[in-house]
Amino acid sequence: MQDHSIAELPSLRRQKILLILERDGKVMASELSQHFAVSEDTIRRDLAELDSAGLVQRVHGGALPRPKDTGKDFFTRVGETDEVKSYLAQLAARYVKDGQIVIFDSGSTTLQIARSLPSDITITAVTASPIIAIALAEYKGIKVILAGGQLNPATMCASGHETLRLLQGIKADLLFTGVCAIHPEVGISSLHFDEVPVKQAMLDSAAHVIAVSMADKLGAVEPFVVAPCRRIQTLITERHLASGNVEDYQRLGIEVVQADTDL
Secondary structure, three states: OOOOOOOOOOOHHHHHHHHHHHOOOEHHHHHHHHHHHOHHHHHHHHHHHHHHOOOOOEEOOOOEEOOOOOOHHHHHHHHHHOOHHHHHHHHOEEOOOOOEEEEEOOOOHHHHHOOOOOOOOOEEEEEOOHHHHHHOOOEEEEEEEOOEEEOOOOOEEEOOOOOOOHHHHHOOOEEEEOOOOOEOEEEEEEEOOOOHHHHHHHHHEEEEEEEEEOOHHHHOOOOOOEEEEEOOOOOEEEOOOOOOHHHHHOOOOOOOOOOOOOO
């Protein structure tokens, strides 16, 4: 249904766009153009204004909600108690087997996975996060290899030439990749530019990649694209998604594990 009455009121139209986005989880410029009886160029300008204000995340053809965690530093995220995240981490930890070489990317969820491993596990763990390295070092059976470099205080992860050189020299069985945002078309993306080559090197070094993601990060996009979704073999997430469908990821060949997180 077209809404001709607000075609000449950009501020009101943008408020309506936000309401539609909250209801549907995504908006498409072509559909909004028909709904408001304005050109797609007008809608694209609306979405650009909303993106500049930090209210939406523009993607090809439309817009998505902003991820809830955007802008929070590592210590803020680690300090937040989240039973759902802890449960997803426990599911992920079950994929780890004795004798494996496992890469742990940075992130509060990955830290939870490290803390959820069986107490008697025997593996070689590789990480560029000092905090995750400390958590892993508490296990008697885990040999920890810490990739050094310049530390980003927002992510508590090292980056740079030395980090990449170590990661590129490893052939791991398993990678737990950190996820800022993941979209079936755009792929895995990050809020931090310096994370991109590190994450790419980790993806290149692992035989099996597992992403553990809260529902609000699915269908979201951050400024710096890391890799296509096809680089992930297993996605562990909540049963109830904020936007999109698991079929979008399954069509890409990804095993999707949806946990019953109604705790």
